[in-house]
Amino acid sequence: MENVVKRPSAWAGRRVLVTGHTGFKGSWLCLLLHRLGAHVAGYSDRIPTQPSHFDLAGVGQYLTDDFRNDIRDSESLSAAFDRFAPDVVFHMAAQPLVRAGLLAPIETYGVNVMGTVNCLEAARHSATVRAAIIITSDKVYADQNWAFGYRENDPLGGADPYSGSKACAEFVVSTYRQAYGLDGSGKGCVAVSARAGNVVGGGDFSQDRLVPDLVRAIESEAPLVLRYPFATRPWQHVLEPLLGYLRLAEAVMDRRTTENAWNFGPPAAQTVSVGEFVSRLADCWGARLPVQITDVVQPKETNTLQVDSTKAAVRLGWHPAITFDRTLELTAEWYKAYLRGDDMAEVSRRQIEDILAAQATIL
Numbered sequence: 001m002e003n004v005v006k007r008p009s010a011w012a013g014r015r016v017l018v019t020g021h022t023g024f025k026g027s028w029l030c031l032l033l034h035r036l037g038a039h040v041a042g043y044s045d046r047i048p049t050q051p052s053h054f055d056l057a058g059v060g061q062y063l064t065d066d067f068r069n070d071i072r073d074s075e076s077l078s079a080a081f082d083r084f085a086p087d088v089v090f091h092m093a094a095q096p097l098v099r100a101g102l103l104a105p106i107e108t109y110g111v112n113v114m115g116t117v118n119c120l121e122a123a124r125h126s127a128t129v130r131a132a133i134i135i136t137s138d139k140v141y142a143d144q145n146w147a148f149g150y151r152e153n154d155p156l157g158g159a160d161p162y163s164g165s166k167a168c169a170e171f172v173v174s175t176y177r178q179a180y181g182l183d184g185s186g187k188g189c190v191a192v193s194a195r196a197g198n199v200v201g202g203g204d205f206s207q208d209r210l211v212p213d214l215v216r217a218i219e220s221e222a223p224l225v226l227r228y229p230f231a232t233r234p235w236q237h238v239l240e241p242l243l244g245y246l247r248l249a250e251a252v253m254d255r256r257t258t259e260n261a262w263n264f265g266p267p268a269a270q271t272v273s274v275g276e277f278v279s280r281l282a283d284c285w286g287a288r289l290p291v292q293i294t295d296v297v298q299p300k301e302t303n304t305l306q307v308d309s310t311k312a313a314v315r316l317g318w319h320p321a322i323t324f325d326r327t328l329e330l331t332a333e334w335y336k337a338y339l340r341g342d343d344m345a346e347v348s349r350r351q352i353e354d355i356l357a358a359q360a361t362i363l
């Protein structure tokens with residue numbers, strides 16, 4: 001399998017549409033694609049946080065087109081496809097938060113399910129799109145409380161509206177593949193889903209996520225209440241699954257694979273508890289972090305969650321590029337630079353080079 005980093009020309013001149021480009025993962029993906037020589041356009045309704053990685057890293061200056069509208073507006077989305085004529089689309093626009101999903105289930109299902117339908121409708125009618133990579137989540141799996149990771153053919157489920165809506169998005173992909181030849185049997189686009197774990201890294205400012213909550217606690221000098229200290233999560237640096245999505249898209253564009261459903265998770269040793277994550281991040285930060293454990297009953301969340309990424313390793317040659325400690329170091333480094341008021345565009349660019357170099361050495 002060839003390497004996306006040693007072979008940047010795989011993306012040079014490609015036209016890539018990223019939905020959800022103003023968000024945490026989308027903004028990093030745009031930077032990465034630009035670095036690899038792609039022409040990038042984005043489609044989102046707004047910048048979801050203030051501050052944002054999108055603004056701090058100056059992502060807007062790298063975009064060929066920056067469409068701002070709701071993903072549920074199918075006409076507007078199709079018009080964006082027509083105007084930009086992408087070769088590849090990465091669909092990330094979503095309501096991505098478990099707690100927000102519990103508070104607003106109708107909105108969450110609307111955005112996450114109909115957004116996926118609209119994206120696949122636009123992709124299947126497009127004359128140019130060869131690959132549609134639909135980003136769902138590790139939370140699509142029915143919770144079995146297994147000690148080992150979920151594989152791509154394990155049952156889907158979802159005990160909360162966010163997880164359920166992403167599992168529904170998986171069914172949408174599966175249906176479109178079968179009904180409209182998006183499984184490689186047709187002439188046009190091939191659609192596949194990608195399921196990644198809990199991503200961390202600089203530039204996340206969302207509510208109700210551990211690292212941004214921690215950074216806000218440091219800024220405000222008020223302790224962070226840890227809700228699920230014993231829950232384990234498959235932590236990985238945000239750039240790791242993004243590099244996996246790129247390898248998947250390359251393979252789909254070249255028709256080296258048309259198979260659906262791909263996990264991109266960290267090694268099992270990186271699946272540690274929330275409590276351990278915080279204590280090891282504190283070591284990298286070089287200070288005690290202000291945390292407190294709550295005894296208030298919390299909405300149900302999966303206790304143990306792990307995905308098995310053997311398929312991506314074997315078929316795509318994708319492997320995590322950096323260690324857990326390096327993941328924590330890059331995360332601490334980014335937010336410390338942010339709190340100091342450094343040039344964050346420069347910091348993000350440096351971190352991309354860092355991980356590209358790390359990936360090049362492991363392959």
Ligand SMILES: NC(=O)c1ccc[n+]([C@@H]2O[C@H](COP(=O)([O-])OP(=O)(O)OC[C@H]3O[C@@H](n4cnc5c(N)ncnc54)[C@H](O)[C@@H]3O)[C@@H](O)[C@H]2O)c1
Pocket residue numbers: 019020021022023024025026043044045046047048069070071072091092093094095096111135136137138196197198199200206
């Ligand atoms: N962050 C994680 O740990 C994680 C883990 C697994 C999967 N994911 C998935 O990755 C994707 C990106 O997540 P993120 O963490 O970057 O989220 P984010 O909240 O930072 O970004 C979400 C993006 O979607 C856009 N969006 C939301 N509602 C929209 C609407 N109605 N119309 C148009 N655009 C809309 C936002 O403007 C933003 O650009 C999501 O699909 C999410 O479910 C994230």
